[in-house]
Amino acid sequence: MQSNTKIGITTTVPVEIILASGAIPVDINNIFITDVDPGNLVDKAEKAGFPQNTCSWIKGLYQTIISQNIEKVLSPVWGDCSNSFALSEILSECGIEVIEFQYPFDRNIKRLKESFKELYDRFDVSEKDVLKKHDDLQKVRKELKTIDDLTIKGNISGKDNHIYLVSSSDFEGNPDLFLKKIKNRPNIIKKESDDNHRIGIIGVPPIFTNFFDVLEELGFSVVYNEIPAEFSMIKSLDKGFYEKYLEYSYPYGMRFRLHTIKKEIKRRRLKGIIHYTQCFCYRQIEDILLRKNIDIPILTIEGDRPCEIDSRSRMRLENFWELL
Ligand code: SF4
Secondary structure (H helix, E strand, O other), X not given: OOOOOEEEEOOOOOHHHHHHOOOEEEEHHHHHHOOOOHXXXXXXXXXXXXXXXXOHXXXXXXXXXXXXXXXXXXXXXXXXXXXXXXXXXXXXXXXXXXXXXXXXXXXXHHHHHHHHHHHHHHHOOOHHHHHHHHHHHHHHHHHHHHHHHHHHXXXXXXXXXXXXXXXXXXXXXXXXXXXXXXXXXXXXXOOOOOHHHEEEEEOOOOOOOOHHHXXXXXXXXXXXXXXXXXXXXXXXXXXXXXXXXXXXXXXXXXXXXXXXXXXXXXXXXXXXXXXXXXXXXXXXXHHHHHHHHOOOOEEEEEEOOOOOOOHHHHHHHHHHHHHO
């Protein structure tokens, strides 16, 4: 792989492989949602033929890849999103090189290694280079763990926690600069702790542009962002490279994710959960499993297009605050 080639990623992938090759990982989700007008990107994707009843993240990903002239994309076709396969086919049709791999649904380490080793060939790297890169990233992940611990104590807001952890999918393209940036974070806050409103956000990243601002305004303390915490791989820093990607729960279904969620409810002393679901996403069905297995109050909030939170959802959040 040519040095400095941009590799678009659509979710958490073994980023160590991209970095070991000298290429630059670019998380397309983050570019899409921080665009000045993400709604316009969704509109454009619909004009290009994407159906209205398709998840807006998928449409945003497609249009961002096209608009940013990304030429190569690394995408899991199993273990991420049921729409990824069709998106990969469309991107290939547009002349974009799509490098596919799979997370094995049975979490079999042999199959995970085989899948990753195929990528070593595609990226022209050795296993030794990749393991070295994994070791180099430990210092960044340690700092992210510190950030997450400070969030539990109430010293870093749920919004900042979300931004820092979600950025760890690609380390903003440069782990060293990213580490400097997060070490120089300006946002240590001291606030009255409100134990009754300690909540966790479960599910795919919310598409609402002011989601965390509204939660803070209403008086919730977000002390757990499930999926961003998974992206950052900070649960067991001492685990090896392959083991980290087996422990990372997102690709392996809700029944596996529930083990972590239950542990974190206790550890973070959560009083409630907001389950964010995305319109037209197959993961909405997982709400059934969450409700069957979790015994603290759950509010399910659905978003569709990237925009501010609607008044009905806001009212439901207000009621949930009262309930807690
Ligand atoms: S929200 Fe669901 S459908 Fe949309 S990209 Fe994510 S996993 Fe796929």
